[in-house]
Amino acid sequence: AQRVTQPEKLLSVFKGAPVELKCNYSYSGSPELFWYVQYSRQRLQLLLRHISRESIKGFTADLNKGETSFHLKKPFAQEEDSAMYYCALRNTGFQKLVFGTGTRLLVSP
């Protein structure tokens, strides 16, 4: 079975502090992992995907197959990073995403 676990419902940090949003997955095949973000009063949008190995808005995420993790990191949080973050998994060959329960990031001044 495919499952995505985001253990933290809420992560509260101060501006300038490092941020790590945890994501673990269970899937026996070769997964594709994504991070989606939903800012206040905006629609859900893709933040980054593991196959691109890109950095978006200072965020990075590395797929660790040994630990089945895809944690989202940013060295210095900004207030505008406050949002709901969802980790998602897609199995190769299919068109469906399985989402985690989401982590709300709150960055305080």
Added chain:
Amino acid sequence: DAGITQSPRHKVTETGTPVTLRCHQTENHRYMYWYRQDPGHGLRLIHYSYGVKDTDKGEVSDGYSVSRSKTEDFLLTLESATSSQTSVYFCATRGLAGEGTDTQYFGPGTRLTVL
């Protein structure tokens, strides 16, 4: 925003009444999805479509039906609404991988309250 709109954006209805939510896209994307978003549950797939008149169930499909008679429209129907279906409903679309679209694009959401 991939030209995705949802209607209505807000709806309050009573238990037992039928409700239809509409998702409209202008991107000619093949795949369309309906999710519900609930605190503590994240986004859960209700139904999805991989082409006109081709649909399949997601993980929480009980009590919901869908129809797709045109590429641009994907309808979600609650045959007899229950309070447990109070939620925010999101539509999403995705093009074919070969067209360079490797992501799902989401609509603005519909907030449904069943009293």
